[in-house]
Amino acid sequence: SAVISQKPSRDICQRGTSLTIQCQVDSQVTMMFWYRQQPGQSLTLIATANQGSEATYESGFVIDKFPISRPNLTFSTLTVSNMSPEDSSIYLCSVGENAYGYTFGSGTRLTVV
Amino acid sequence: GNSVTQMEGPVTLSEEAFLTINCTYTATGYPSLFWYVQYPGEGLQLLLKATKADDKGSNKGFEATYRKETTSFHLEKGSVQVSDSAVYFCALSDGDKIIFGKGTRLHILP
Numbered sequence: 001s002a003v004i005s006q007k008p009s010r011d012i013c014q015r016g017t018s019l020t021i022q023c024q025v026d027s028q029v030t031m032m033f034w035y036r037q038q039p040g041q042s043l044t045l046i047a048t049a050n051q052g053s054e055a056t057y058e059s060g061f062v063i064d065k066f067p068i069s070r071p072n073l074t075f076s077t078l079t080v081s082n083m084s085p086e087d088s089s090i091y092l093c094s095v096g097e098n099a100y101g102y103t104f105g106s107g108t109r110l111t112v113v
Numbered sequence: 114g115n116s117v118t119q120m121e122g123p124v125t126l127s128e129e130a131f132l133t134i135n136c137t138y139t140a141t142g143y144p145s146l147f148w149y150v151q152y153p154g155e156g157l158q159l160l161l162k163a164t165k166a167d168d169k170g171s172n173k174g175f176e177a178t179y180r181k182e183t184t185s186f187h188l189e190k191g192s193v194q195v196s197d198s199a200v201y202f203c204a205l206s207d208g209d210k211i212i213f214g215k216g217t218r219l220h221i222l223p
Contacts, residue, residue: 042214
């Protein structure tokens with residue numbers, strides 16, 4: 001299955017600032033996703049990152065707050081903009097592979113102070 | 114829309130006990146079903162999966178059978194170990210994206 005490198009692994013940020021999270025995959029994949037896992041909670045899909053076009057956002061998530069780039073089939077970024085303490089979560093990148101299901105990066109643990 | 118419901122935790126068992134974590138789903142069509150595990154401080158790992166009715170997924174002593182008639186995919190293990198302490202997520206995919214249950218925290222006592 002694909003190997004995903006996600007960075008940073010953790011960060012502490014000031015409120016009002018932005019953080020960009022990178023996701024690098026070791027093979028070309030069609031389906032790439034971004035999830036949020038709030039403390040003690042399950043995973044919630046933020047958006048599907050589409051190569052060469054705008055991301056598809058789930059209900060409750062907007063592009064202005066979570067802009068996503070996907071310049072090619074092996075790389076994507078998620079930016080958390082104008083952060084507040086409520087954005088403190090783990091953010092995970094995931095890829096879908098028909099043979100292996102879905103593989104997840106190790107996550108970015110974000111704390112907003 | 115599609116959804117996954119799994120039993121609330123935490124679940125606390127003694128080592129070598131039998132484990133069942135219930136999971137039911139609602140979906141149109143024929144989704145693929147998954148169990149993922151998240152060990153403390155780590156990312157999400159695929160534990161097992163099943164892609165069609167009556168398929169049994171198995172890994173590390175864990176098993177789950179895709180039951181279309183009861184729309185269930187319960188996770189079982191015959192003899193749990195302390196190292197199985199983790200959060201377990203049931204999930205389904207319709208091919209477009211994957212949807213997770215709320216997770217069940219499992220504590221195994223030595």
